[in-house]
Amino acid sequence: MTTAPRTDKITRVAQIGTGYMGGGIAQSLALAGADVWLADADKESTQRNYERLLKEAALFESQGLFDAGSTDVLKERLHPADSIEDAVADVDFVEEAVFEDLQVKKDVLARVEKAAAPGTIIGTNTSTIPVKLLAEAFEDASLFLTVHFSNPAPFIPGVELVMGEATNPAVLPIIDDLLTRAGRKGAQVADVPGFVLNRLQYVLLKEAMTVVEEGVATPKDVDTIVSTTFGFRLPFFGPFAIADMAGLDVYAKGFKVLEDHFGERLSAPANLTELVAQGKFGAKTGSGFLDLDPDKLAELIDYRNKAYRKMAELLVELGPSPLAD
Incomplete structure (x- = not known):
């Protein structure tokens, strides 16, 4: 019905x-x-x-x-x-x-x-x-x-x-x-438990907690790294766009280092290795996970740099959060 x-x-x-x-x-x-x-x-x-x-x-x-x-x-x-x-x-x-x-x-x-x-x-x-x-x-x-x-x-x-x-x-x-x-x-x-938002959010939180359990960093330092590095980019670009701009070949090599140390759970996903094998490295080749017009690459980089600069200015304007020292 x-x-x-x-x-x-x-x-x-x-x-x-x-x-x-x-x-x-x-x-x-x-x-x-x-x-x-x-x-x-x-x-x-x-x-x-x-x-x-x-x-x-x-x-x-x-x-x-x-x-x-x-x-x-x-x-x-x-x-x-x-x-x-x-x-x-x-x-x-x-x-x-x-x-x-x-x-x-x-x-x-x-x-x-x-x-x-x-x-x-x-x-x-x-x-x-x-x-x-x-x-x-x-x-x-x-x-x-x-x-x-x-x-x-x-x-x-x-x-x-x-x-x-x-x-x-x-x-x-x-x-x-x-x-x-x-x-x-x-x-x-799609209709799966956790959908996308919480599946990604929970995986990040779980790995962050594991990092702390292993003594790699404190909760405060993990939060600092997340909010001031890759998290700084996320208001403007999702993970696929970020990976395409950085270079999928770079990510594939990084995954190899992680896999050698942590095992299969941090090995490169097949959809990444397949793209790299086809010479599709992201923005620098015009295609990767996303189709990016090489003629617009300079425009994209200009937007990215302006966005990150504006984000830095906004954080200065807002001042430190109550969690800061």
Whole structure:
């Protein structure tokens, strides 16, 4: 069974789960022009979180983090509901952001489906649980998908979009339109545990912890290295673009050194060695993981250098974080 969405433009949203993560999503969508109905475990919790979101917005506004007038906008567009059923009864899109527990989420999603109007798109903000497991809660999962915002939701632009086997592809452009209006950028990924964001994030954290366990560096020094070297590049370029600019042949040789010491877990992946064997070294040859026009290489390097310089200036302007000495 495949159900069509009730609308091609989302203007009415229900946010189920209004804690730190869900509340930030609600703020973001309301400031993007949607009316957002809020529901939590009970009416009292919903009201408390609604009041907290307004206080938080006023603070953000005073700090220049939200535009002037944002708190008044949120007072108009955030609507605390008496129950989950009341919140979802007449909306275009429901976003669930309750505890990261499979059964809790399934119970809530089943309630949402029963109470929502036909054609309502239903999203989950799960950070690790596959759609195929949560879809078991539905009689009809064709309008269900993962719409995974990152913390803190009001300020992080990336959103993972994960469709299940039953998801109607027609929901994607509708969700993309909502995210674009909210200043967010969606990226579609496959339905596997952890998706992309947390799979990469957890691997980095695990290796960082191993480095500390081995006595290679302290947690503070690891954080310094990450934030001032490869992490410094990541606001502008992802790992494939960075590798292409550095040279895939260089990376292949580096992997060989790591493999000799750490074994197969740090050996070069096959997709890297295959490209190098074909003479595709990245930017300097015009192709690697990405297709890069050699004529634009100088332009790319100029942009890169300007971006890193601006980042350095921004860090000076902001001053050291409270974690600094």
